Structures are given as structure tokens and as C-alpha cells.
Amino acid sequence: MSRKTLQINIMRHKKLRNVIVLVILLVACFTGVFAQVNAGDSRAEIKEPVPGIFEGSEVFNITLKFDVTEFMRKKSDKDYLDAEIIFHYSESDSASYDIKLRARGERRREICRFPPIRLNFKNTKTIFGDIDSMKNVKMVTHCNMAKVYDEYVMKEFLIYKMYNYITDYSFRVRLFRVNYVDTGRRGRNYQKYGFLIEPLDLLEKRLNVFEIENVPLKYDDMVPDILDRMTIFQFMIGNPDWQVASYHNIKVVKGREQLKGVPVAYDFDYSGMVNTSYALPAEVLEIANVRQRVHLGACRDDTTYARILGEFMDNRENFYKTIDNCIYLDENSKNYMIKYLDSFYDLYTKDRIISMLKMTCVN
Numbered sequence: 001m002s003r004k005t006l007q008i009n010i011m012r013h014k015k016l017r018n019v020i021v022l023v024i025l026l027v028a029c030f031t032g033v034f035a036q037v038n039a040g041d042s043r044a045e046i047k048e049p050v051p052g053i054f055e056g057s058e059v060f061n062i063t064l065k066f067d068v069t070e071f072m073r074k075k076s077d078k079d080y081l082d083a084e085i086i087f088h089y090s091e092s093d094s095a096s097y098d099i100k101l102r103a104r105g106e107r108r109r110e111i112c113r114f115p116p117i118r119l120n121f122k123n124t125k126t127i128f129g130d131i132d133s134m135k136n137v138k139m140v141t142h143c144n145m146a147k148v149y150d151e152y153v154m155k156e157f158l159i160y161k162m163y164n165y166i167t168d169y170s171f172r173v174r175l176f177r178v179n180y181v182d183t184g185r186r187g188r189n190y191q192k193y194g195f196l197i198e199p200l201d202l203l204e205k206r207l208n209v210f211e212i213e214n215v216p217l218k219y220d221d222m223v224p225d226i227l228d229r230m231t232i233f234q235f236m237i238g239n240p241d242w243q244v245a246s247y248h249n250i251k252v253v254k255g256r257e258q259l260k261g262v263p264v265a266y267d268f269d270y271s272g273m274v275n276t277s278y279a280l281p282a283e284v285l286e287i288a289n290v291r292q293r294v295h296l297g298a299c300r301d302d303t304t305y306a307r308i309l310g311e312f313m314d315n316r317e318n319f320y321k322t323i324d325n326c327i328y329l330d331e332n333s334k335n336y337m338i339k340y341l342d343s344f345y346d347l348y349t350k351d352r353i354i355s356m357l358k359m360t361c362v363n
Helices: 003-040 068-074 106-111 147-166 200-207 224-237 302-314 316-324 331-349 353-359
Strands: 060-066 081-088 095-103 117-120 137-140 173-182 189-197 209-212 250-255 262-265
Touching: 068 095, 068 173, 137 147, 147 173, 147 189, 147 224, 147 316, 147 331, 200 209, 200 250, 224 262, 224 302, 224 331, 302 316, 302 331, 302 353, 316 331, 331 353
Parallel strands: 060 173
Antiparallel strands: 060 081, 081 095, 095 117, 117 137, 137 189, 173 189, 209 250, 250 262
């Protein structure tokens, strides 16, 4: 091979190598661009499995875009508003869905500038399979803008977590850091804490039960131990705002093979442990305020009360840790909850609690 021919072949190889390198760079470049687009595109399809929304414990960041001005003006529990919810499931990635929402809560729609919300995920497939297409997902909100209402939200959230220790027949909750984006004329954007309550459909599936509705019920129709755990828990947190007979702040469920129902309590914002400014006890209770405990459960013998109370002693450390470990609650609110809990356990150590339970129990 001549020297000239060798030089030509070398040049051809160099050009071919340069073309290959250029192609590789272009592919890498476009792949990177598409990866960035997918990472930044809030509507990108999420293919990786994500645990159910109520299976996690860390605070989740979401954005809610809707006409906040219209929502606060009407507070309608009939008319749904169009909304967009964005789940920020990592620092760089998110997923967005079109949903509908409306106000809920008869009393709180009257007293709250910003009432609780009912989210409707109908025909929506989210990154969380457990809430897909659900029409009734309750969200507890801040009620009003003052900081104290943020504390109310956090305290009620912690009560739900405490109740989870007492019985599986309790709603799970998930705390959110919510960015509200007002698409209405005022265009106000702000951030608040809120939490979702496990839909009844999920609880039914989790516990293999179904709901009982519009059936006259009394305490004898309830599974005794689970009823007693619920009523003593309500006594512990100072919550008189419930009733089995009228299903007030109570869902009643039953297993296929069970003869009796099981109460599942919710809505604890009227409790003395939360101590909201709007919580007023019913006049028939003859207590000055909700901080005064009153037992509205069934009358039992001392042995039965002692056995159920023993479970509350077993969970004492869990209750205190739930409060102590919450980094989102200010120290004054923590101290209030702890002292209120102290007063319950003081009754136990001084052997006064059973006599108090019997004072107002229901035969």
C-alpha cells in the first residue's frame, strides 16, 4: 500500500470516528432533554409503583389550584368547583390531575372562612392507587387564617394518630403541606397544613367490613370491647361531640360474620385536647366547656373498665411520643396537649377514673 493511500484511509477513519462521536453526543443530548422534560412535566405518567397515600408517614407536599375566592364566598356543599391537584412526590418530580372539590361540614361552613374540603377523584387515575376514582376524600383545613387555626389542624391530626394505637377500627390520616393557588379574581397564594382522612371505602376494604346506615342502634348493638375503647378514648381527649344513636361523628361498620356493629369515630376538633375557640358543649351535658371531661359510654363493671383502661396504660408512651415527636406543632401547643393527657393519667394513678366513668355512663 502506498503512503498516499494509507493517509487517505486514515483520514476516512477519522471522519467516520468523528461522525460516530457526533451521533453519540446528539443522542445523549436529546435523551437528556427528554429526561428533563419528563422530570419537569407534572402530567408525565408515573410508571414506578408508589405506596398508598395512607401508608406513608412523612409530610407530603401538594398544590391545589382552584377558584379559592369563589370557594370562600359560597362555601357550597352542593356545587363542585374544577380544580387541579399536584402531588410533589420528590424534589424534582410531580404529577398533576384534574379533579373537583367542594366545601363540607355543616357547622364549619358557618363558622369557618375556609371550611374543610371534599375532594372528588372520579375518573382519575393517580400515582396513589388507593384513592383512584374515589368521589369522597375528606380534607381537614385551617378554617381561618390566624396561626392558632394551624395549631388546631395539627392537634386534631395527632389525635387521629393516637386513636390508631387504640384500635384498627380507626381512620388513617396523612399530613400535607398544601400550596393553595387561587385562580379566582383575588389571586391569593399561600401555604397551610392540612390532612386527608382515609375514605370509608378504604377502611372497609382494609378491615373486610361494610357500613351500616339508617338502622336504629343502641349500645347493646355494638361489639362491647371496641365500643368501650372508643368511648374511653373520647373521654381521654375530652370530646363530647359524638353519638351512636344518631350516627353523629360516628361510622358504624360490621363484618360479614359479625352480629354486632363496630363504631369508628372521627372529627375531634370539638375535643378539649384541641380546644378550638368555636367548640361549645351541648347544654344537656352540664359542663362549662369542652376541657371538662364527661363519659358518654356504656355503664360497665369495675373489672371491665379496669381491663380496657389497662390498654390505655399500655399505650401511654405511644401517646406522649406522638405529641413529642411532632416537629410541626409549636411548644405551647405541645405542652397543652401533654398537660391535658397528664390530667387523664392522674385520674388513673389516683384511682378516681372508674368512679368518674360511672358518674355519667349510659345504661
